Amino acid sequence: MISTWIAAAVLIIAAIVLLAVRRRAERDIAVSARGAVITGSTPVASTAAPDAAAALASAESVGSAMIQAGYTVETVQDVLRDIAHVNGLPESEVLVFPNAVLVSARGAGQRETGAVAGAGGQLLLSQIDELQRTADAARTGILDPRSTVERVQRIRQITPSYGPLLRVIAYGLLSAALSVLLGASWAGVSVSAVLGLVVGGGLLVSERVPRRYGALITVAIAFLVAVVVFALIRLGWGSGILGALLGPLVVLLPGALLTTAVLELSTGHMLSGAGRAAAGAMQLVLLGAGIVTAGTVVGVPDFDFSRNPDLLGPIAQWIAVAVFGVAICVHRSAPRRAIPWILLVVYVAYAAQVLAGLVVGGILSAFVGALVVTPVTALVARQPSGPAALVSFTPAFALLVPGALGLVSVADMLGGDSAGTASLVATLATMVAIALGVLAGSSLSNRMRRPAL
Known part of the structure; x- marks a missing residue:
């Protein structure tokens, strides 16, 4: 109940802010084009x-x-x-x-x-x-x-605004925040943060590795994270650390890629949509293979990813949203002036999904979240200090995409669990819902485009 009231308050405050900035003049493209960079x-x-x-x-x-x-x-x-x-x-x-x-x-x-x-x-x-x-x-x-x-x-040639050490720390915080949203305990948050530091450092190093080794790196990272988490569960740490299995892998999850594939397929771009879908599916298979291999090595106890929801309380989740937003801005090197706007969009996305989940359920809540966020990002992009719509949408998308659910599905199926099929169907339904939400939201965004010069 507390989380519901917070979500409603967030949407009301965001609506007031957006209505206020809506009255500002159109962004002058000629001025914005002559940036400092x-x-x-x-x-x-x-x-x-x-x-x-x-x-x-x-x-x-x-x-x-x-x-x-x-x-x-x-x-x-x-x-x-x-x-x-x-x-x-x-x-x-x-x-x-x-x-x-x-x-x-x-x-x-x-x-x-x-x-x-x-x-x-x-x-x-x-x-x-x-x-x-x-x-x-x-x-x-x-x-x-x-x-x-x-x-x-x-x-x-633009270089990151933040140094490698700060970006790695940000990834650790990002991982910890996501584990809170996944219902982890304090132990799970700590494990997720530590694994996030390791994975974040590994991702920065892998940027200098030839792309042909990308598949091996993906499997190795998934294996490392899963081995640690599964081993701790078997040592009696409890299912509260399950969030640490998915939190450190957030950047590797292809939810955005898969949802974009559905979006392109629904708009008639069959070749590009099919290509992205195949690439996203292969990424899920690689991640799932790493997790299944880890389970084979250390053994996997019975667990449920839906267990222990809101383990740290509703307030912790809303704090985690802010930490997640700032951390992903630092890790992905967003413009400093854009961080407040990105936080606004992330909070709107999460609040809309929370409220919609109470009314229409999990899958349709993703549709509502995408429907609300898409025009909000377009409105933010029109502000003099606002980032491009894709810049503010990318962090919010990480809270909407079904990548985590898809990863669990593939891991289940590779491990011979027939329940993975039902999860995979739910993943596909969620992707379609998000794509339709983006399409519907785009119809509203089109009215906010700046006039051609």
Whole structure:
């Protein structure tokens, strides 16, 4: 009951704040494009002759960075078509995949065709924020193609705002906070924090390892975490430490990838949607394999992931939401000015899901959470200090995606547990619910888009 009242209060306060900022003027793209990190912009001259080669280079540069950032293929296509149109090439064609972009810049008797593969690795939240500003400026003619390419190159050179040690500590706190939300005991929170430090350090080291070893790293991390947790359970620590099994693996869980796959499949992008779904499923299999192997080594006692809910009390969960929000901002290196906005979005997501869960149940509560959060992120993005919608949505998404449930399902199935099938079906239903929530929320977000310049 206390948690319900807190959730209601959070939504009321958030509504007041959002209504207040709603009255502010539209963000001036020309001003925001000249940020402190990356400077310099050259407007597209309306009288200049179209340059298909330059426009192609601009579209390839922006498109490659956007697919690396995790934008949907439909969003990338819209941006690249706008870039071609504003540069006098309205006949251009764009084909986007999760890891490649094909562009044919055509118009005014010119034709240039090119393809570029998406770079590996994960962009920082600060890089995604600057990328969104650059894409907005390029698609509205504020940046000419050459300036756009230069800015994207500089974005790729942005370094984390926080040092490696602080990012590792943040990951430990992130892991501990998530374990609180999963119903862990104090012992479980402590174990999760320690394992989070180990995993966080390992993830930073793995950024310098060739991608072909990524599968081995994933299995090794899942195995290490599961061995420690299972061993402690067998030593009598109790099921209150189960949250430590999933908390340290939060970054490796492919819930966002799987939900984006469902979103793209539902909007007709079959190739990209199927590709993301296959990649997400393989990531779950790798994580599940690590957990099952650990269970084989040390043995797995009977346990239930739904046991001991609210073990630390309802107040602890709301504190954990704040810790989670700040920690993920530090670990993913979000812009400092964006942290208050990200916390607002994270609290709205969690509060909406808590209240919806009381009325419509767990699966539909994910739909409501996505439905509420999507327009909120769009409104936040319009504020002068607000981050790009994807930047504020990413941390909130970690509280909505069914990655944890999917991981448990795969682990059950690999271990021969038929109950995993029911959990897997619930995972798929939750992914569909989130995707539909995002689609419905996007219809409201479209009304908040800044007018084209």
